[in-house]
Amino acid sequence: MTGPDVIVVRTGTANVASILAALGRLGATGRISSDPREVQRADRLVLPGVGTFGAAMARLDSDGLVGPLRKRLDDDRPTLAVCVGMQLLLETSEESPGAEGLRAFAGTLEPFSGDIRVPQMGWNNVTASADCRILASGYLYFANSYRLAAPPDGCAAATADYGGRFVAALERGHLVACQFHPELSGVLGLDIMRRWLNGAGQERPSC
Amino acid sequence: MLTVRVIPCLDVRDGQVVKGVQFQNLRAAGDPAELAAEYERQGADELALLDISATPQGKRTCVETIRRVRAALMLPLLVGGGVRSVDDAAALLEAGADKVSINTAAVERPELIDELADRFGRQCMVLAIDAAMATDDRFEVVTRSGKCRTGIDAAVWAGQAAQRGAGEILLTSWDRDGTLEGYHLGLITQVAGEVDVPIIASGGARSAEHMAEAVAAGATGLLAASIFHYRQWTASQLKDQLATMGVEVRP
Numbered sequence: 482m483t484g485p486d487v488i489v490v491r492t493g494t495a496n497v498a499s500i501l502a503a504l505g506r507l508g509a510t511g512r513i514s515s516d517p518r519e520v521q522r523a524d525r526l527v528l529p530g531v532g533t534f535g536a537a538m539a540r541l542d543s544d545g546l547v548g549p550l551r552k553r554l555d556d557d558r559p560t561l562a563v564c565v566g567m568q569l570l571l572e573t574s575e576e577s578p579g580a581e582g583l584r585a586f587a588g589t590l591e592p593f594s595g596d597i598r599v600p601q602m603g604w605n606n607v608t609a610s611a612d613c614r615i616l617a618s619g620y621l622y623f624a625n626s627y628r629l630a631a632p633p634d635g636c637a638a639a640t641a642d643y644g645g646r647f648v649a650a651l652e653r654g655h656l657v658a659c660q661f662h663p664e665l666s667g668v669l670g671l672d673i674m675r676r677w678l679n680g681a682g683q684e685r686p687s688c
Numbered sequence: 689m690l691t692v693r694v695i696p697c698l699d700v701r702d703g704q705v706v707k708g709v710q711f712q713n714l715r716a717a718g719d720p721a722e723l724a725a726e727y728e729r730q731g732a733d734e735l736a737l738l739d740i741s742a743t744p745q746g747k748r749t750c751v752e753t754i755r756r757v758r759a760a761l762m763l764p765l766l767v768g769g770g771v772r773s774v775d776d777a778a779a780l781l782e783a784g785a786d787k788v789s790i791n792t793a794a795v796e797r798p799e800l801i802d803e804l805a806d807r808f809g810r811q812c813m814v815l816a817i818d819a820a821m822a823t824d825d826r827f828e829v830v831t832r833s834g835k836c837r838t839g840i841d842a843a844v845w846a847g848q849a850a851q852r853g854a855g856e857i858l859l860t861s862w863d864r865d866g867t868l869e870g871y872h873l874g875l876i877t878q879v880a881g882e883v884d885v886p887i888i889a890s891g892g893a894r895s896a897e898h899m900a901e902a903v904a905a906g907a908t909g910l911l912a913a914s915i916f917h918y919r920q921w922t923a924s925q926l927k928d929q930l931a932t933m934g935v936e937v938r939p
Contacts, residue, residue, distance in 0.1 A: 496812070498784035499765075502758050532809035565809075597690075598908055600811045600855050602886040604733055604938040605690045620691065620938040622734075622764055624786075624811040626855075643690050665764045665786060667728065 484508035485678060488523035490546065491515040492530050492537055492566070500529055500563065503664035507675050521549035525678065526558065530565030534590065534627070535577025537565050547583065554585040559655040561677050564625060567651070567658035576627050586636065586651060586658070590627040595644030600626045607649040607661065609639040615676040616650050619669045621661035623649075628660070655680065691938045692903050692930065693733040694923045695766070695888060697913040698723060698757075701740050703749045707866070707917050718917070721756040727916060728763055731924030733938055735761060736858070736888075736911055738789075739769030740833070751783045758784025768816050768858070774803050781808065789814035789858050792831040795838060795845075798852060805853025814888075815854035817842055819875055820862040827875050834862050842875065843882040850883040857887045858911070864892030866914060871902040880906025894920070896929035903935050 487504050489497050489511045497513060504511035504527075511527070520526065528550070530537045541547050553560060554570070562570055571582045574590035593599045601623045609616040616639045628647035632638035637652040650659040657677050663670035698705045698720050705718045724735055737757060739750040747770060754767055767780045768789030777788040788808070794800050794815055805813040819842035822828040827842040846857050859879055861872035871889045880887055888909030889902040899910045915921050927937040 496781040496784075496786055496808075498755075498758055498782060499786060502784065503762065505759075506762070531812055532807070598884055598886045600886065601690060602811065602856055603690050603693045603908065623690075624764070626811065662764070662786075665762065667762050671762060 484510060485525060486523075487511045487525040487527055487678070488514045488519050489527045489529060490520055490566075491544075492528070492540055496531065497529055499662070499664045500527055503671060503674055506671060507678055509678055515544045515546065517545045517549040520546050521553045522558070524559065526553065526560050528560060528562040528566035528569065530563065530569060532565060533576055534565065534568055534574035534582070535580035537569055538577070538580050538582060541569070550583055551585075554583065554656060557654040557656065559677070559680070560657070561663075561674070562656070562658040563664070564660060564662055567660050568627065568629075570651075570658050571629060574627055585656065587633045588629050588631075590629055592627055593644050593647075597644040600624055601643050604666075605641040605643060605649070605661070607639050607641045609650075610637055612637040613639060613652050615657050615673060615680055616652050617669065617673060621649065621659075621663070621666040621670060623661045625660055689936050690908075691733070691936045692907075693888075693909040694731070694899070694926055694937070695734045695736050695909050695911040696723075696727045696732050696916040696923065697736040697738060697890070697911050699738050699740055699913060700750065700753055700769075702743075702746045703753050705917070706740070707913055720753050721760040723917075724757045725760040727923065728761055730922035731927060732763060733923070734764045734766065734909070736766045736768070737785075739767070741770070751779055754780060754783040754785055766814060766858070768814070773800070774807055777804055777808065781812070787812050787814050787856070789816040791816040791818065794849065795829060795831050795840065798848065801849055801852040801854055805855070810853045810855035813854055814856045814858050815846070815849040816858040816860065817846060817879070818860045818862050821872075825874065827878065830862050843878040846879045847882040850885050854885060856885055856909075857883060859887055859889060859907075861891035865890075867892050868894035868914060870894065870898040871905075871907070873901055873905045876902055876905040876907050896921075896926045896933065899926060900930055900933045900935055903930075
């Protein structure tokens with residue numbers, strides 16, 4: 482028996498080997514693609530990303546993926562966004578003034594501030610709100626320099642503290658957006674990915 | 689709270705883990721993928737793999753080793769050794785590394801730091817510094833596995849590298865490497881005062897006390913090799929002790 486297929490968006494700079502390895506561990510088959518039709522319609526899709534907000538959006542734009550991704554998110558097709566992939570779902574980022582995100586969530590990313598070392602590099606203690614179905618509380622691995630300070634209205638969210646509270650992940654319908662790297666977060670990260678994969682096959686909840 | 693990371697390091701040559709003292713007298717210490725999985729089970733927070741192969745054949749073997757380690761590991765993987773170009777780094781990342789460290793090549797051509805940070809993001813660009821004591825309060829960058837003394841001040845170099853886009857410093861004391869005498873705290877203090885990026889302390893760790901001292905000096909990552917290879921401690925045992933000393937760790 483073969484597991485579910487998952488499209489992993491080719492975002493150019495992201496290291497996707499770890500995501501493919503984690504999917505394989507869960508019995509799923511990850512395949513890298515930048516085909517607009519696949520990106521819009523795939524049953525399950527992972528949006529990875531490293532590097533800067535602006536460069537990642539420019540790459541999606543030049544590959545013709547901005548419209549298909551927005552349509553996919555409007556349709557609540559099962560999507561897992563990771564690290565900069567999560568940031569791309571916001572409106573804007575102070576990292577790349579003028580660049581526009583996918584706008585699935587309201588909000589602007591800002592740099593970490595205070596007497597802390599940046600990038601945030603390591604395992605932080607995450608607290609998931611009670612209405613999370615897929616996200617969970619525990620230690621998860623982060624590597625980021627920009628943060629969303631507060632969750633948008635109407636989202637189940639997980640938060641952590643690094644020079645103040647910040648959003649560790651958001652969950653809405655079949656969309657899970659993680660600032661942390663679930664694929665690098667041991668058993669707990671893998672559990673989150675498993676619930677997302679399994680939940681993706683279920684009826685969509687009414688919102 | 690962000691926790692301190694305990695990072696076992698695999699020095700790999702021609703597909704096998706080896707360990708020496710001050711980069712010399714290397715002894716075989718096991719299979720990289722098997723050790724990686726074992727260290728994950730034992731509570732490691734991250735893994736470092738430094739390729740010290742000298743030959744082109746050894747370099748090709750390293751990419752294959754990274755693939756095998758990645759398949760066995762659900763932790764962040766830092767890979768370094770012999771990276772001289774964006775293409776070298778891309779090959780390691782594609783094979784399964786999450787971060788790449790550069791050392792000698794960055795000293796010889798600092799622009800490589802900018803290039804890697806631009807292409808892959810600064811969280812991916814780790815500058816490895818091997819530093820030897822030059823005077824009582826000065827540390828000098830050494831390259832080519834300690835053979836070449838550069839005269840460059842380690843703290844100044846760290847500051848320049850962070851400006852260029854290094855997102856993390858892997859700071860090895862050449863004097864302490866493999867000696868189990870403890871991290872060089874003076875070196876960590878100096879570099880930690882110069883940069884605000886995370887610092888991984890390396891070289892000389894034998895105990896949780898050594899690790900707690902390094903954290904107090906400014907390190908946020910704690911790399912060690914010998915104590916794990918020779919099974920003196922597991923990462924979990926060290927972290928349990930660190931927690932009793934008031935250091936925040938992932939349980």
